[in-house]
Amino acid sequence: MSSLSLGRIRALLARYIYVLRSSWPRIAELVYWPAIQMFTWGFLQTYINAQAGAAGFSGRFAVAAGALIGALLLWDSLFRAQLGFSLSFLEEMWSRNMANLLMSPLRPLEFVAALMAMSLVRLVIGVVPVTLLAFWFFGFNLWGLGVAVVAFFVNLVLTSWAIGLFVSGLVLRNGMGAEAIAWSVLFFVMPFACVYYPVTTLPTWLQLLAWSLPPTYVFEGLRALLVTHIFRADLMLEALAINLCMLAAGLVAFLALLDSARRAGSLLQMGE
Amino acid sequence: MNEAATATSVIGAGAPETPPVISVRNLRKVFKKVVAVDTVSFDIAGGSTTALLGGNGAGKTTTIGMIMGLILPTSGAVTVLGADMVRERYRVLGRMNFESPYVDMPHRLTVGQNLRVFAGLYGVADAAARIAELARSLALEEFLDRPAGKLSAGQKTRVALAKALINRPEVLLLDEPTASLDPDTADWVRSRLEDYRRERGATILLASHNMGEVERLCDRVIMLKAGRIVDDGGPTTLIAKYGRETLEDVFLDIARGRAAAAP
Numbered sequence: 217m218s219s220l221s222l223g224r225i226r227a228l229l230a231r232y233i234y235v236l237r238s239s240w241p242r243i244a245e246l247v248y249w250p251a252i253q254m255f256t257w258g259f260l261q262t263y264i265n266a267q268a269g270a271a272g273f274s275g276r277f278a279v280a281a282g283a284l285i286g287a288l289l290l291w292d293s294l295f296r297a298q299l300g301f302s303l304s305f306l307e308e309m310w311s312r313n314m315a316n317l318l319m320s321p322l323r324p325l326e327f328v329a330a331l332m333a334m335s336l337v338r339l340v341i342g343v344v345p346v347t348l349l350a351f352w353f354f355g356f357n358l359w360g361l362g363v364a365v366v367a368f369f370v371n372l373v374l375t376s377w378a379i380g381l382f383v384s385g386l387v388l389r390n391g392m393g394a395e396a397i398a399w400s401v402l403f404f405v406m407p408f409a410c411v412y413y414p415v416t417t418l419p420t421w422l423q424l425l426a427w428s429l430p431p432t433y434v435f436e437g438l439r440a441l442l443v444t445h446i447f448r449a450d451l452m453l454e455a456l457a458i459n460l461c462m463l464a465a466g467l468v469a470f471l472a473l474l475d476s477a478r479r480a481g482s483l484l485q486m487g488e
Numbered sequence: 489m490n491e492a493a494t495a496t497s498v499i500g501a502g503a504p505e506t507p508p509v510i511s512v513r514n515l516r517k518v519f520k521k522v523v524a525v526d527t528v529s530f531d532i533a534g535g536s537t538t539a540l541l542g543g544n545g546a547g548k549t550t551t552i553g554m555i556m557g558l559i560l561p562t563s564g565a566v567t568v569l570g571a572d573m574v575r576e577r578y579r580v581l582g583r584m585n586f587e588s589p590y591v592d593m594p595h596r597l598t599v600g601q602n603l604r605v606f607a608g609l610y611g612v613a614d615a616a617a618r619i620a621e622l623a624r625s626l627a628l629e630e631f632l633d634r635p636a637g638k639l640s641a642g643q644k645t646r647v648a649l650a651k652a653l654i655n656r657p658e659v660l661l662l663d664e665p666t667a668s669l670d671p672d673t674a675d676w677v678r679s680r681l682e683d684y685r686r687e688r689g690a691t692i693l694l695a696s697h698n699m700g701e702v703e704r705l706c707d708r709v710i711m712l713k714a715g716r717i718v719d720d721g722g723p724t725t726l727i728a729k730y731g732r733e734t735l736e737d738v739f740l741d742i743a744r745g746r747a748a749a750a751p
Contacts, residue, residue, distance in 0.1 A: 227608025231594065234605070238596045238635070312592040316651065319556050320609040321582040481519060481550060481559040484590065 220329065224322050228330035232304045233337070246342035250292045254346050257288050258354045283442045284412060285356040287435055291411045293343050294372040294431055295402050300338030301331045301380030302387075302398035309392060315484050324471055331384070332377055339373070364441050367452040368434050374459035375430045379405075381466030385473030391482060411435050430455040430462065507570070509534040509659060509691040510555060515564035517550050517715075524550040526715040527564070532708075534658075537685055537692040539702040541735075542712035543743050548695035549588075551712070552661050555693065556586055568659055580659075582610055587652040588663035589645070595637025599628060599647050602636055603654060610655035622650040626680060642673035649677060653684060660684070662694040666701055674698075678705055699736040709735070711742050718742055 236242055261284050308314045317327065347358045358365060379401055386394040408422065409431040415423050426432045433455035437448045477483050508531035517525040525547040532538050540548040553559035555566050557577035566573040571580040593602045600619065607615035623629045626646045631639060636647055645666070652660060665681065666674035678701060685692055696702055702709055703723045711719040711726070719726060719742060723735050730738045730746075 221611070223611060224609050227605050230608065231597065231601075231605040234597045234601045235594065307594070311594040311596075312590070313594050315558060315586075315588065315591040316593070316606070317609070318558055319581065319584075319586050320606065321578060321611065322609050323578060475560070478558060478560045481517070481524075481553060483558045484549065484553050484588070 220323060220326050221321075224320075224326045225329045225333070228317070228322065228327065229333050229337075232307065232330070232334040235307060236337075243341065246296070246338055247345050250289075250296065250342055250346040251349060253292060254285065254288060254350055255353070258285055258350065258356075261285065262354065283439050285350055285354055286358060286361075286438050286442060287411050289343065289347055289350060289356075289358055290368055290372060290434060290438060291406070291431075292346070293339060293369060294376050296342045297335045297339045297373050297376035298379050298383075298402055299398070300335030300342075301377055302383045303338075304331050304334040305380070305384040306387065306395060306398060309387060309395075314388075318483055324474055325467075328381065328467065328470065331380065335376060335380065336373070361438075361441060364437070364447045364452075367447075367449075368438060371430055371434050371452060371455040371459055374456070374463055378459065378462035378466035381463070381470040385466075385470040388470075388477045389473040389480070389482070405429060405431065408432070409435060414439060428458070430459045433458075506533065508532055509569060510693060511565075511567045512551070512555065513565045515551065515554060515566060516562050517547075517554060517559065518562045523715050525554070525561075528712075528715070528717055529564075530710055530717065530720065532691060532693060534691050535685070535689045536707045537681075537694070537705050538708045538710060539706040540693065540695045540712055541697075541699075541702055541709050541739060543697075545714070546712040547715040548712055549663055550715075552586075552663055552693065552695055556584070556661055557581075582655060583657060584659040584661065585610075585652045585655055585657040586661040586663070587648045587665055589648075589665075589667045590663065591648075593636045593644075593647060593651060596635055598633050598635055599639070599650075600632035602647065603632075603650060606651050606654050612655055618654060618656075619650075622653060625683075626650050641668050642670065645669055645673065645677060649680065656688060658688075658690055660690055660692045662692065664696055664698075665694055666696075666698060674701070681705060699734065699739060703735050711739070713742060 308317060350356045350358065361368075383394075383398045383401060386397060408418070408426050409429050410418065410426055411431070415426050415432060415436060418426055433451040437451040437455075440446055440448045440451070510532040512528055512530050515525055515528045516523070528547070528551060540551055542548050550559060554561050555568060555573060557566075557573040560574060568577075569580040569583055571577060597605070603619045603622070604615060607618060612618050619632075623632055626649060628643075628646055628650060631643060631647070636644065639647065649665075652662070660681075662681075666677050669677065681692065682705065684690060692705070694705070707722060709719075709721065709723055709726055710717055719729075721729065726738050727733065727735060730741050732738050732741065
């Protein structure tokens with residue numbers, strides 16, 4: 217396979233941005249759900265804090281509140297980045313455009329690169345405004361966590377791309393019947409990634425599963441930072457190592473499933 | 489119709505005088521237990537227009553899919569412009585293009601946006617000029633700012649044709665290029681295809697059910713039935729061979745298993 221072309225990646229990225237720009241409800245929706253979630257949990261936490269304050273436990277609960285809202289924002293970043301990747305891919309299926317792309321000189325890796333770039337675009341549009349709202353309404357400043365935020369985001373985005381690659385490959389191979397996986401796959405991961413509670417909450421045998429998931433390291437790292445004010449670089453590096461393995465596996469799976477779709481002859485009939 | 493071009497291509501077996509633009513050798517495709525294409529071989533000479541003709545399930549679309557490299561053959565080989573389409577298709581995809589009524593352009597993008605995206609994907613250097621040229625020749629100027637999803641079937645076909653010609657392809661693969669078009673629009677599309685082949689010397693391979701279209705556009709017809717080539721020749725040659733008046737009669741003879749007339 218010859219070298220990748222930035223021009224082709226840019227052309228495909230432009231296609232996704234054209235779609236996004238064509239509909240303001242689509243842009244609004246990117247912010248709408250994260251904002252709704254953040255407000256719901258934020259106000260709940262405000263209420264719990266007030267009750268805890270009345271009972272004389274305010275300090276500990278304030279830290280827990282920060283951890284909850286922080287975890288919520290990071291979880292949503294993971295979810296939105298994965299959707300950003302998978303939905304851009306699904307756009308091609310919905311519009312029956314896949315054969316046009318695969319018949320063009322666009323290489324699979326360029327396709328993947330454009331999907332990754334679009335997932336970042338959607339993530340920035342969806343999550344940055346909500347982090348600002350979280351600061352304004354609840355005083356939680358995610359960006360105040362400094363360099364740790366970068367480490368958290370890098371790891372979560374890498375996880376989202378690895379999952380997006382698996383999901384896209386499955387849709388490519390099995391058609392739109394596999395579309396539901398794009399929406400639901402992360403909710404299967406959620407209980408084991410220990411988003412809102414420490415890994416030690418899980419039974420010992422499940423902790424093994426939890427530690428095989430990179431997001432677990434990010435959420436443990438967030439709690440460590442908020443509770444003990446220590447940035448656990450070791451956790452971030454371990455997550456990065458697992459993420460790189462997952463990303464490589466996702467890429468191999470995507471290419472293998474694309475090949476399998478070519479063998480099954482399904483690429484010409486793809487669409488809703 | 490120009491049957492002279494057929495003289496340089498292979499009918500049945502043998503070697504062409506010049507290297508074929510498309511070469512298909514013992515191509516076979518089995519989907520689970522269904523044999524869709526069964527040991528098909530043919531060569532297509534540069535600058536010709538060839539039709540794959542056959543009823544539903546004859547293997548036309550599968551054969552075109554394998555020539556494009558979108559479907560992997562079970563066995564056999566396909567080369568286009570000298571490139572093996574299983575292993576090195578990216579070497580030549582920029583010199584090819586295709587159109588099919590079963591593949592759409594993104595509906596939410598305007599016609600102009602769609603063409604800009606595909607110009608970028610094909611690395612068209614003078615994209616704006618090329619889009620303007622295509623818009624003029626395919627009468628798309630007034631639709632450039634309209635979403636592709638809001639066009640009529642005829643307009644969509646013209647846009648799909650513009651996409652298929654965006655990179656000035658040397659090889660154009662067309663799957664039922666005038667399906668679902670009214671006779672006037674279909675005739676107009678055929679004229680544009682004839683113009684393109686004449687101006688660029690392109691090689692066109694099309695799958696069609698439309699006998700009038702095939703008689704008008706094609707130098708050569710490859711008749712498929714149940715995944716096999718059952719006859720191969722120029723339209724007038726085939727009509728004479730079967731002792732018939734039209735290609736449609738020949739098609740019906742083949743579909744119903746009637747043999748060619750005795751010489």
